[in-house]
Amino acid sequence: MTTHTTAAAPPVATRRRRAPRAGGSTLLRRRQRWGWLFVTPFLIVFATFLVFPLVYAFGMSLFTSTLATGTDFTGVGNYVKAFSDPLFLEGMLRVLAFAVVMIPAQLIVALAAALVLDTLATRLSKLSRLFIFVPYAIPGVIGALMWSFLYSPRFGPGATIFGAFGLETPDFLAADSIFGSLVNIVTWQWAGYYMVVIYAALRSIDPSIYEAARIDGANGWQTAMRIKVPMIGSSMVMVIMFALIGTLQFFTEPVVLRNVAQGAIDAAYTPNMYAYSLAFSYSQFNYASAIAFSLGALVFAGSFLFLFLTRKQSGLK
Amino acid sequence: MKSKFLAAGGAVAVVAAALTGCSAGGAEEASCTNEIVNADATQVDVWAWYPEFEAVVDLFNETHEDVQVCWTNAGQGNDEYTKFSTALEAGSGAPDVIQLESEVISSFSIRDGLVDLADYGASDVQGDYTEGAWKDVSSGDAVYAIPVDGGPMGMLYRQDILDEHGIAAPTTWDEFAAAAQALKDAGAPGVLADFPTNGRAYNQALFAQAGSVPFDYDNANPTKIGIDVNDEGSKKVLAYWNDLVEKGLVATDDAFTADYNTKLVDGSYAIYVAAAWGPGYLGGLSDADSDAEWRAAPVPQWDAANPVQINWGGSAFSVTSQAKDKEAAALVAKEIFGTEEAWKLGIEQAALFPLWKPILDSDYFRDLEYPFFGGQQINKDVFLEAAGGYTGFTFSPFQNYAYDQLTEQLFAMVEGEKDSATALDDLQISLEKYATEQGFTLK
Numbered sequence: 171m172t173t174h175t176t177a178a179a180p181p182v183a184t185r186r187r188r189a190p191r192a193g194g195s196t197l198l199r200r201r202q203r204w205g206w207l208f209v210t211p212f213l214i215v216f217a218t219f220l221v222f223p224l225v226y227a228f229g230m231s232l233f234t235s236t237l238a239t240g241t242d243f244t245g246v247g248n249y250v251k252a253f254s255d256p257l258f259l260e261g262m263l264r265v266l267a268f269a270v271v272m273i274p275a276q277l278i279v280a281l282a283a284a285l286v287l288d289t290l291a292t293r294l295s296k297l298s299r300l301f302i303f304v305p306y307a308i309p310g311v312i313g314a315l316m317w318s319f320l321y322s323p324r325f326g327p328g329a330t331i332f333g334a335f336g337l338e339t340p341d342f343l344a345a346d347s348i349f350g351s352l353v354n355i356v357t358w359q360w361a362g363y364y365m366v367v368i369y370a371a372l373r374s375i376d377p378s379i380y381e382a383a384r385i386d387g388a389n390g391w392q393t394a395m396r397i398k399v400p401m402i403g404s405s406m407v408m409v410i411m412f413a414l415i416g417t418l419q420f421f422t423e424p425v426v427l428r429n430v431a432q433g434a435i436d437a438a439y440t441p442n443m444y445a446y447s448l449a450f451s452y453s454q455f456n457y458a459s460a461i462a463f464s465l466g467a468l469v470f471a472g473s474f475l476f477l478f479l480t481r482k483q484s485g486l487k
Numbered sequence: 488m489k490s491k492f493l494a495a496g497g498a499v500a501v502v503a504a505a506l507t508g509c510s511a512g513g514a515e516e517a518s519c520t521n522e523i524v525n526a527d528a529t530q531v532d533v534w535a536w537y538p539e540f541e542a543v544v545d546l547f548n549e550t551h552e553d554v555q556v557c558w559t560n561a562g563q564g565n566d567e568y569t570k571f572s573t574a575l576e577a578g579s580g581a582p583d584v585i586q587l588e589s590e591v592i593s594s595f596s597i598r599d600g601l602v603d604l605a606d607y608g609a610s611d612v613q614g615d616y617t618e619g620a621w622k623d624v625s626s627g628d629a630v631y632a633i634p635v636d637g638g639p640m641g642m643l644y645r646q647d648i649l650d651e652h653g654i655a656a657p658t659t660w661d662e663f664a665a666a667a668q669a670l671k672d673a674g675a676p677g678v679l680a681d682f683p684t685n686g687r688a689y690n691q692a693l694f695a696q697a698g699s700v701p702f703d704y705d706n707a708n709p710t711k712i713g714i715d716v717n718d719e720g721s722k723k724v725l726a727y728w729n730d731l732v733e734k735g736l737v738a739t740d741d742a743f744t745a746d747y748n749t750k751l752v753d754g755s756y757a758i759y760v761a762a763a764w765g766p767g768y769l770g771g772l773s774d775a776d777s778d779a780e781w782r783a784a785p786v787p788q789w790d791a792a793n794p795v796q797i798n799w800g801g802s803a804f805s806v807t808s809q810a811k812d813k814e815a816a817a818l819v820a821k822e823i824f825g826t827e828e829a830w831k832l833g834i835e836q837a838a839l840f841p842l843w844k845p846i847l848d849s850d851y852f853r854d855l856e857y858p859f860f861g862g863q864q865i866n867k868d869v870f871l872e873a874a875g876g877y878t879g880f881t882f883s884p885f886q887n888y889a890y891d892q893l894t895e896q897l898f899a900m901v902e903g904e905k906d907s908a909t910a911l912d913d914l915q916i917s918l919e920k921y922a923t924e925q926g927f928t929l930k
Contacts, residue, residue, distance in 0.1 A: 237597055237884055238710040239926035324746045345902060430744045432685040433898030437891050450569045452888050453598065455576055 231459035241456070248460030257438040258461055262468065265440050268353065269417045275357045276413055277406070280364035285394050287365075288372040299369070306363040314426035317355045322430065343431040355423050360416070364409045371405035372398055403483035414476060418469045421446070441465045519557035524548040528555045529812050531819045534571070535586035535804075536563040537636075538767070539836035543829050547822070554815045556823065564588065565887070568595075574809070575600045583810035584819050588802050589623035590688055592631045593884040595805070597709055602806040604630040607817035612825065620842040622879030624803050626706035632803035633820045636839040638762030639873030640692060640797045641865070642787060643769070646780040648675070648757040656784050660727060663758075663787045667736035670757060677755040678735075682728050683742035684897035687890040689760075692797040693728075694721040695880065697789055702883040703930055712883065713930035714918050716893075717911035723789075725900070725907035732901050739901045748772050754779065760786060762799035763870045767838025770859055783865040785873065796876030801840070840870060847874070883918075885925065892917050 231248050235241040252258050283302050287295050305313065320326045321342035332339040342351045375398065383393050399406075421442040428435040428443075437451065438444035441461060449458035477484065521544045523530065533556050537543070544558045559582065561567045568591055574580035575598055587595070595601050609630040613621055616634050624632040644656055649666075652673040657663040667679035683689065691701065697720030703713030731737045738756065740747050751759055752775035759765060769781070788794045804820040806813055824833065830846040833839040834855070841847050853871060856862045883889050896910040905913070919929060 236924070236926035319745070322746050324749055345898075430741065430746070432741050432894055433902070436895055447891075450573060451565070451891070452885065453572050453576065453594075 227459040228463060230456050231463050233456050235454070235456045237453075248457050249464060251457070252460050252464045255461075257444055258441055258464070261438050261441040261444050262465075265418050265420050267349075268420055269414060271349075272353050272356055272417055273410060273413045275353060276361045276364055277410065279357060279361040280368055280409065281399070281406075283361070283365045284368040284372055285398065287369055288398070289390065289394075299366075302365055303362040305359050305361075308359070310359065310422040311426055313359050314355055314423045317351075317358075317423075318427055318430045321351055321427075343427070343434060345434040348427070348431060348434040352420075352423055352427065355427075356417075356420075360413065364413070367409055368402060368405055371402040375401050404485050407477075407480045407484035410480075411473060411476065415469060415473060418465070418472060518559075520560065521545060521548070521556070521558050523555050523557065525552060525555055528553045529815045530555050530557045531584055531810075531812070531816050532582040533558050533584045533586075533804075533819065533823075534561040534567055534582040536560050536567060537586070537833070537837050537839065538771070539832065542832045542836065543823065546826070546829055546832065547819070550826075551822075554818055556819055568887070571595070571600070571807070572598075575807075579809065581807045581809040583807060583812070583816040585805050585807055586635070586802050587632060587805050588688075588800055589632070589634075589880070590800075590882045590886050592624060592803070592805065593626070593704060593706065593882055594886055596626070596629075596631050596706055597884040600808050601631045602808055602810065602813055602817070604633065604806060604817055604820065607806070607813060608821070609633065609817075612821050615825070615844050616842055617844065617847075617874065617877070619798075619874075619877040619879040623798075623801075629706055631706075632805040634801075634803045634842040635824050636764065636801050636833070637842045637874055637877075638764055638798050638800035639840065639870050639877055640760065640762050640786045640799050641765075641869040641873055642784045643759045643761045643765055644782055644784065645754060645757045646782045647778065648677070648754060651675075654757075656782070657758075657787050658785070659791050660787045660789055664727070664731060664736070666758075667731055668734075671734075671736055675757070677750075677757060678738050679756070680758045680760060681738045681740050681742070681747070681750070681756050682732055682901070683747070684739060684901055685741050685743070685894045686897075687894065689742070689799050690893060690897065691890075692799045693760075694724050696786070696795045696797045697721065697724045698795075699724075700881070701889075702881050704881055704883060709884070710927055711930050712922055712927045714883070714915065714922060716889075716918060717908075717915040721911055722908050725897075725911060729900055729907040733903075749774050752776065752779065762801070763840030763874070764800065764838060766857065766859055766865065770838060781860050782863060783860055783869045785869050794876070796873045798873075798877045798880065801842070840874070842874075847871075883922075885921065888921060889918055892921075 232243060232245055233241050234244040234247060283298075287299050287302075308316075321328070323329065323339060323341060323343075326342075328339045328342065340347060342348075379397060379401075380393055383397055388396065419442050420440045424435050424439050424443060425446075428439070437447040442465065445458045445461040445465065448454045448461060519530075521541055524545075525548070528551070531554060533544075535558060540558065540560075544556050548555050561570050561582075567586070571581055571585060572595075575595070581600070592601065605628055612633065613630075620634040620637060621630075624630060624634055642656070646656075648670075649656060652670055652675055654666045654669050654673075655662075657666045663679070670677075670679050691699075694701070694716075699716070699718050699721040701714065701716045701721075703715070704711075728737070732739055738750075740750065749772070750756060752769060752772045754776050759769070761768075766781075766783070769775075785794070786797065804823065806816040806820055810816040824830065824841075824843060827846055827849075830841050830843060834841060834846070834852065841852065846852055853867045854864055855866055857865050892914055896905075896914045899905050900907055900910040922929060
């Protein structure tokens with residue numbers, strides 16, 4: 171903490187002192203010119219692959235193209251349709267339900283693992299840290315494919331495990347269990363990643379605080395709940411933020427599982443999947459753009475609201 | 488300062504080179520899966536997913552001086568259509584010739600994605616195909632593809648399983664239901680058959696057997712469409728299957744999954760109601776029962792006195808609107824499967840069912856014995872008759888959507904959420920709504 175401030179302070183001071191002495195704005199402008207030059211490669215890529223496609227897609231969303239009659243300019247017509255489209259709204263509600271279940275699940279697993287690993291200092295803990303993180307290193311599609319086999323009533327271990335207790339094997343891919351199956355895949359994949367973020371935050375807490383707590387008579391549980399968790403608030407906010415955006419854009423796992431459970435996961439299961447099928451299966455590129463922008467707007471609004479509500483914890487205030 | 492400036496200039500140059508490098512990359516030659524024999528000839532890019540297709544391509548290239556085929560496998564069915572659809576929207580990136588199932592021809596021709604081959608000598612080869620096959624690829628005077636293989640339907644069954652339980656192979660759907668009951672009563676570990684809710688063209692074919700004509704559509708009049716998916720025939724067929732499902736006499740597993748593939752060959756289903764490409768599909772699956780005895784029989788009928796033949800799948804070659812040399816592309820579409828040598832490869836190695844009459848009508852094909860079926864001459868016994876009785880089918884220009892909706896309704900039905908008649912009525916409503924949204928007038 172202290173080293174940080176001393177290292178950061180001098181440049182600020184010198185810049186302030188040097189700028190007026192060296193002729194003021196001319197140098198600043200020349201500096202800026204160099205700055206722009208170095209930023210240019212990024213800006214070109216950014217404009218080509220992000221800004222331009224976004225503008226293009228937004229332009230597309232203002233037109234309506236039908237199979238029989240061709241393309242017409244309809245302004246916000248597609249957006250009006252999107253927000254009254256039951257498929258889009260149901261998908262939105264579904265990802266909200268996923269957010270409510272999935273984010274706490276990931277957070278609890280990640281936080282518990284990080285707190286335990288932070289307290290341990292054996293070689294075993296390093297190894298466990300690695301193992302908890304490994305699922306994140308597996309590409310999302312591969313992970314989902316792997317789970318689709320594990321869930322399979324024929325190839326999966328379900329029959330063996332449940333059979334050992336004399337129970338009937340549940341169908342993990344049925345309409346009423348697919349929700350839980352998807353939550354499980356995502357938690358498995360992402361909890362390790364969030365664990366590493368939280369763990370890193372825990373390591374940056376000054377250990378002398380724990381010492382003080384111990385002298386005051388706090389036990390391990392109290393130290394964890396009263397000191398560690400509040401002190402890593404900003405990291406927790408960031409993790410929830412990641413999880414929230416990821417969940418609202420839920421796509422990869424349901425798409426992969428759809429191959430083995432077409433009835434349980436329909437083409438409009440999540441808003442992102444709906445946009446994908448509209449564009450690539452039903453060739454309604456214009457309406458798909460409108461759905462994508464509507465989703466983007468909702469994700470933006472949701473993230474903004476969340477950051478506003480947690481501004482105290484995250485230190486944004 | 489000077490050296491810094493040079494370094495910066497160098498960086499800009501590198502970036503500029505990288506960017507121009509990108510744009511220059513687009514002009515390079517498409518990479519082919521096969522070897523080009525005659526490098527100076529016109530090249531025609533072909534997308535196709537036929538198994539063992541390379542030998543057929545090589546044969547074409549070796550026998551053609553001025554046209555060469557450059558083949559790419561861009562995925563099977565929907566995977567390929569997705570890419571083609573995106574290329575059409577983008578205005579570039581489509582191949583010259585593309586393998587399509589006849590069910591999607593209207594979907595692409597309405598988007599001006601396919602060339603009318605009537606202008607490129609399609610009529611020269613019309614006589615080589617049956618009327619039903621030709622109807623599937625044409626609309627009025629326009630011809631949007633050259634037929635390749637077909638999917639006349641038959642019934643593949645496990646002789647050993649049926650014998651074990653003393654059940655005769657059913658010839659009508661009534662016998663089929665009785666056999667399903669008998670198999671269950673005998674305590675067999677499997678069921679008689681599967682009724683996949685995602686069967687798509689398969690389910691459609693079963694409806695068609697009872698007289699369902701779901702779509703009335705003609706490319707010459709592209710803004711009008713007739714939709715009739717909740718007719719009496721479809722309702723009868725679906726009620727029949729729903730009854731079997733409710734009694735637990737058939738499975739409702741999704742088709743084309745790893746689970747399904749295993750169950751097809753491990754005895755979980757005693758009967759596989761299949762198309763002529765089904766034997767090839769079965770032959771390619773692993774984990775098969777080593778002592779399985781497969782036999783083929785005609786598809787069960789509603790009325791044994793008036794048999795109705797149906798078709799499931801099969802494919803054709805179309806020339807895309809983005810083809811560079813449409814003359815050469817049309818030549819490839821017409822000739823690539825237009826020789827006996829090519830068809831022998833297609834039949835013996837890829838297990839295709841030919842629609843090209845010179846081979847379809849040949850003694851060779853009729854008398855061919857299939858080791859998979861214990862030497863049975865399945866073409867003579869089953870599929871030739873099925874192919875001959877097929878009169879063609881009309882699909883909608885939004886067939887993919889129609890199939891997705893059908894799957895949703897069938898799934899709701901087997902989950903017990905609605906009865907079969909309601910499922911089809913709801914399907915009718917959703918398709919009518921979609922067609923209207925897409926600017927069609929309902930007939």
